[in-house]
Amino acid sequence: MSTAFADVARTADRFTYDRITVDPVTPTIGAEISGIDLSQPIDAATAADIQKALHDWRVVFFRDQHIDNDQLKSFGRAFGPLTPAHPIAEGLDDHPEIWERSVEEYRQRRTRQEATPPGREPPRDYKGWHIDITFVANPNRYSILYGVEIPPYGGDTLFTNLAAAYQGLSPQIRALIDGLQAVHRTTGYDGGSDKPRRDGRSKGPFVSLHPLVRIHPETGEKILFLNPGTISHIVGLKERESNALLDLLYFEATRPEYQVRFHWRPQSLIVWDNQAVAHAGPIDYAAFDLPRAVRRITVAGELPTGPDGFVSCPIEGDLFNVLG
Numbered sequence: 001m002s003t004a005f006a007d008v009a010r011t012a013d014r015f016t017y018d019r020i021t022v023d024p025v026t027p028t029i030g031a032e033i034s035g036i037d038l039s040q041p042i043d044a045a046t047a048a049d050i051q052k053a054l055h056d057w058r059v060v061f062f063r064d065q066h067i068d069n070d071q072l073k074s075f076g077r078a079f080g081p082l083t084p085a086h087p088i089a090e091g092l093d094d095h096p097e098i099w100e101r102s103v104e105e106y107r108q109r110r111t112r113q114e115a116t117p118p119g120r121e122p123p124r125d126y127k128g129w130h131i132d133i134t135f136v137a138n139p140n141r142y143s144i145l146y147g148v149e150i151p152p153y154g155g156d157t158l159f160t161n162l163a164a165a166y167q168g169l170s171p172q173i174r175a176l177i178d179g180l181q182a183v184h185r186t187t188g189y190d191g192g193s194d195k196p197r198r199d200g201r202s203k204g205p206f207v208s209l210h211p212l213v214r215i216h217p218e219t220g221e222k223i224l225f226l227n228p229g230t231i232s233h234i235v236g237l238k239e240r241e242s243n244a245l246l247d248l249l250y251f252e253a254t255r256p257e258y259q260v261r262f263h264w265r266p267q268s269l270i271v272w273d274n275q276a277v278a279h280a281g282p283i284d285y286a287a288f289d290l291p292r293a294v295r296r297i298t299v300a301g302e303l304p305t306g307p308d309g310f311v312s313c314p315i316e317g318d319l320f321n322v323l324g
C-alpha cells in the first residue's frame with residue numbers, strides 16, 4: 001500500500017519564488033501570496049511566479065486587494081484569454097466575462113431545485129464538490145474569485161487536491177482508471193432565467209466525454225478528473241460498478257489531508273487551478289441571512305487529454321468560447 005500523505009506532502013523550502021512571498025497553508029494544498037498589489041499591472045516575470053505557485057500549491061489566496069472590474073480582468077488576462085462568465089448564466093451587463101454570484105441567487109436556485117421534477121435532479125449528491133463547467137468539453141483552465149461583500153462568518157470555500165488524490169491510490173486502481181472515460185452533463189441548472197442568452201449561444205443541455213484521469217497540460221502530472229457534480233456514469237461499466245467506483249473515488253478525492261478551507265474577508269481574491277482541484281462552494285449559504293457577493297472570471301482551457309491519449313469531446317452542445 002502506498003502512504004498517500006507522505007507521497008504528496010510538500011515542504012516550503014522546496015519552492016522558491018523571485019517576485020512574490022508565498023506562505024503555504026497546508027503541506028498538500030493552498031498558499032497565501034503577499035507582497036503584490038493586484039490593482040497595478042503585473043509583469044511577465046511576476047505572472048510566471050504566480051503561475052508557478054499555482055501549479056505548486058493548486059490554489060493561491062490574496063488578501064486586501066482593492067480592485068475594480070477592469071483590474072480584475074487585467075489580472076486574469078496575465079494568465080491567458082478569458083472566457084464569457086459562464087456557458088449558461090449571463091455575465092454583468094457591461095462586463096460579460098464577470099459572473100457575480102450572490103447569496104440571494106443561491107437561495108433562488110435552491111428553491112427552483114426543490115421544485116425540479118425528479119428526473120432533472122443532479123445525478124449524484126456529493127455536497128457541492130465539483131470542478132467548474134466540465135459539462136463542456138473544454139472547461140476553463142483557471143478560475144479567479146474576488147470577494148466583494150463578505151459576511152463575518154460562514155461562506156467558506158473548500159478545495160481538494162486531485163493530483164494528490166490520484167497519487168494516493170494504489171497502483172492497481174490507478175491502472176484501472178487510467179483508461180476509463182466518464183460522461184459529464186448539465187444537471188438542470190438553467191442560469192436563473194428562461195431568457196435566451198444575449199450572445200445568442202445555446203444554453204444547453206451540454207454533455208461531454210472526458211478521461212477519468214487527465215494529464216495536466218503544464219506540469220505533466222496525472223490528475224483524478226473527478227467531478228461529482230456532473231458525472232452521470234463511467235463508460236463501459238455496469239451501473240453498479242460505475243456507482244461503486246465513483247463512490248470510492250469520491251471518498252479518496254475528498255480525504256481531509258488533501259483539503260484546504262478558505263475563510264473569506266472582503267477584498268480577498270482566490271486563483272485555483274481548475275485542472276487540478278475540485279472545490280465546494282459555501283453549502284451553508286442558504287442557511288443564513290447575511291449578504292454575500294463574489295465575482296468570478298475564468299481563463300480559457302483546452303481539451304483534456306488522458307494517459308492513453310484520449311482527448312475530451314462534446315456529445316451535445318458547443319465548446320466553451322473565448323472572449324480574449
Ligand SMILES: [Fe+2]
Binds near residue numbers: 130131279
Ligand atoms: Fe465552482
